[in-house]
Amino acid sequence: MTRFEPHRFSVAPMMDWTDRHCRSLHRVLSRRALLYTEMVTSGAVVHGDREKLLGFDPGQHPVALQLGGSDPAELALAARIAEDWGYDEVNLNVGCPSDRVQSGRFGACLMREPDLVAECMAAIKAAVKIPATVKCRIGVDDQDPEESLFALVDRCAAAGVESFVVHARKAWLQGLSPKENRDIPPLDYPLVYRLKRERPNLTIVINGGVPGVDAALEHLANGVDGVMLGRAAYHEAGLLGEVDRRVFGEAVEDVDSFAAVERYRPYLARELAAGTPLAAMSRHMLGLFHGLPGARAWRRILTVEGVKAGAGLEVVDRALDAVRLALAAREERTAPAA
Template structure:
């Protein structure tokens, strides 16, 4: 993972979105970006169906496992299991503000217990050889971000953590929904930039509200890496430019090529009994801004959920896009000849 500095551009862990099928699609677009699992609780790892929770395709590397928990011993054991499954990084969630997460004493509420987070990370760091990292907010509720963020980072750094992903917003634990917590609290990018400037020995990745690669490149003048969330999910095509623009080498992959690369994976999963819609739901934004994108989404959405839906649904949706492009090209040529 360090060879390509994969943290320079990462796709955020997003509940119900960044499952294994989503990550394989994203990997068809960028060979270098760091991908993250959805958050998995320590209890689920220790007692649940590990193949369902932790299984992933080898094509996904580099890929990080995000854990949710607050018991150092349980986190250490879950981290050992994650490393044994082949994950390239173990990340602790100190940023999710949902009520369910708070009731389990993990996620953003841990910003109030930086000493406990440091103890957890010390245990994880001793348990695994892969990087042990933290994803946090700048604070919660009435905390002063300059104090809460720097205290958490400094205590974790003393425990051996060298890599932090910082969502540049506070989280309000009462009064705002998880969705509102992604938009309403104001962003404070300069505070995260300052964290890097004052702690140059640490790897600092910035997250929150970053919607384009132009914005990502601007942030990279101040920090080590950028993590994209909703922009990468809703308009995954932008990941096709990541290797060339952010990592300084590699090809640019368009949406058509991504579909071609994803297709064999879809066929394998269909043969294993996976429903088509479980995979195509992550493809809806692939042709964002392209003529025919609406027909693409409609075909995948309507046809993909039908019993027995197969690869032909993707082919049909792709044909609609291609047909519209050919029509536009033909009209352009005719207009040119008329001129």
């Protein structure tokens, strides 16, 4: 049986996607995966609506808060607040390439300021007892990744950081959009493998372009401590149902998409009763039946009917019926003639 460290498999922080409702869905698919919030700025945590920004269902553990910022004192305070709210880890974003993030002097542009990142991490480490981690790129713009990645990691390690999530691409801060920065700069997985080989005492998690569980297992076989999935885990959420068995080595059955919906139903019911619109939750369910007959009908019903005023669990049931009907039709077509 393999190890059970949460970092062995995680779902990436994704703006507008990995909110509290999304994380509760992902948790019913995998009990073991480490889940991340969307990035929240340290200023918002300190000065904003904490219930809205930080509140989460206790069933989501283990869950990490990703912070954006570059002021050590403010980050330390935000990290302490996160710990008080029950988060299991606090992570600093040193990888987001958006213009808005750059203008605030945080995200990927901090790859150019490893000493400042180390100062920020030292302040966070001193403020909390939970793990404090870094998510970074291998470099930005014209940096030499072999120099920029190792410089950032080594300075942060000297400040006491033991765990790093490395998106194995550069970020181009000018000329590419955030979306293009997720696809166009070439991936350099071997550099991340080398980082782990040469810094064996550190926990190194690889991220970027990982399409599914098979690829995650290949990365683990190459020596890294963990794998973080982003868009694949969102758009094809059903794949998370294999993670506990295949990645963590648990003697459990996979969670199929029908079972996931049933497990998610109590959460849906509670949130609907509290006034949360169905669409705020059902939008995260669109990828559950990816690749199966009826997937298009599932998405259409949730998208069209789920946004209507008063939409409730009956919409989810109609969408499930459409999938079952499509699956039955396929079985009928492929059944051998009597």
